[in-house]
Amino acid sequence: GAVVSQHPSRVICKSGTSVKIECRSLDFQATTMFWYRQFPKKSLMLMATSNEGSKATYEQGVEKDKFLINHASLTLSTLTVTSAHPEDSSFYICSAPAGGDTYEQYFGPGTRLTVT
């Protein structure tokens, strides 16, 4: 099946700094990508939908100025957590639709962010 990669897999940063997470579709093009965060033992929470060539669509309650999303190409979307705080520590996962006649999503391996 298709592969979605994320980089980095783990990152530790200090409060107040910014962190960029990359999501790439490796063998297919994705005009849309999704960004999720997941707290321990909790459900996946959709943060935003990244759209190639246009602005991302953010879910209610997600600060667009704090979580900057850029869909630079048909294979790359980036999430930048700006001015990170310890409460931003979480597991961030991106996904891309499989396309065609299926609504399956291919997920990246996730990024574990720890803010100290």
Place this chain on the structure above:
Amino acid sequence: GQNIDQPTEMTATEGAIVQINCTYQTSGFNGLFWYQQHAGEAPTFLSYNVLDGLEEKGRFSSFLSRSKGYSYLLLKELQMKDSASYLCAVLDSNYQLIWGAGTKLIIKP
């Protein structure tokens, strides 16, 4: 509001069968997914049901009843590697995935 319910945790024995239930209340329905997620990893696709009935795929089967807002994932011949969380997700009328909190399945020898 939209709601997906599934048990928090289940325990089963290696070689046995386990059924993980999922009930949902969503604004519209365009299909239900089951994903497997090992700790610290991304979810991987298991099944997609949009019509009522049972879909079998190897050791895993998924059942859907739209009238009851109910699905289950059936795992047969359990193996230790099946220890993971199993996520139920519904595609609503806006084609947005609504996720359950997941069921942590513990397999004992």
